[in-house]
Amino acid sequence: MSSKNVLGRGVGALLPLESPEEESKFFMCDIDKISPNPNQPRSYFDAEKLQELADSIREKGIIQPLLVTRSHGNRYHLIAGERRLRAARMAECEEVPVVVMDSGGAEESLELALIENIQRHDLNPIEEAMAYGRLINDFNLTQEEVARKVGRQRSTITNVIRLLSLPQSLQDDIAQGIISEGHGRVLLRVKDHPEQIQAIREKIVDEGLSVRATERLCGKKYPAPPPPHSRQQTSNGDQTPAELSHSYRAALTTQLTNQLNTKVRIIQQGQRGKLEIEYYSSDDLDRLVGLLSR
Secondary structure, eight states: OGGGGGSSSSSHHSSSSSSGGGGTEEEEGGGEEOOOOOSSSSSOOOOHHHHHHHHHHHHHSSSSOOOEEEEEOOEEEEEEEEHHHHHHHHOSEEEEEEEBBBOOOHHHHHHHHHHHHHHHHHHOHHHHHHHHHHHHHHHHOOOOHHHHTOOOOOOHHHHHGGGGGHHHHHHHHHHTTTTEEEEHHGGGGTTOOOHHHHHOOOOOOHTTOOOHHHHHHHHSSOOOOOOOOSSSOTTSOOOOOOOOOOHHHHHHHHHHHHHHHHEEEEEEEEEEEEEEEEOSSHHHHHHHHHTTOO
């Protein structure tokens, strides 16, 4: 089975080990023989948490081995485990446990590193969004294909990628945990208003506003536009009920999607129908209930 056909099914399925006997084994490798992955998707490392990991490694060692591929001169390239490698160096480890895996080259190593980090929830939301973007742009994947590879819903991929349309300063805030991903999704509605978005950001940080409180604040400043008329005019100008046209449903769907920051579907059944609104966590449901009950 080729590694291309098993991406997204977990790290164990990503690449075959060098021989069947090594399937469940690793060896201790000289830490100086491991080169960091130049395409590491993770860019922000919390210094305090890294020190905590280093202290844990110093006391208990590394529980999960690093994933590497062979390089020239009895050296190895890191595929996954950048945080563990950095912490091990801080703990002054001379050796670290590794699993050697075959790789199809630099591009495949990048793809594996991206997928492995995403699956391990090893990235902050902005790094995750950038990883999805690289999978889409560098490997010509669709959002649906990315979703299958990393085991996520397509709508999740879409919502996370949207965070990259925020100003860089807001992206940095999310990456460093100053504001949450939920706050970021709310602030997307005011991303075209630089002064207002900065003012709201300051209130979130200074007053410790929850996501729901931020929703209410943005709703006051930027209320949703009134919905279009749901009736069509007859030739003599009278208003009569009519089945929603495809273009009208599309316009309503876009309006609701932008207002609620989530996936919305309008399913027409004659002159009746139903409205489907997706949520992705209990916090997200709480946010939507707050919006709809205002």
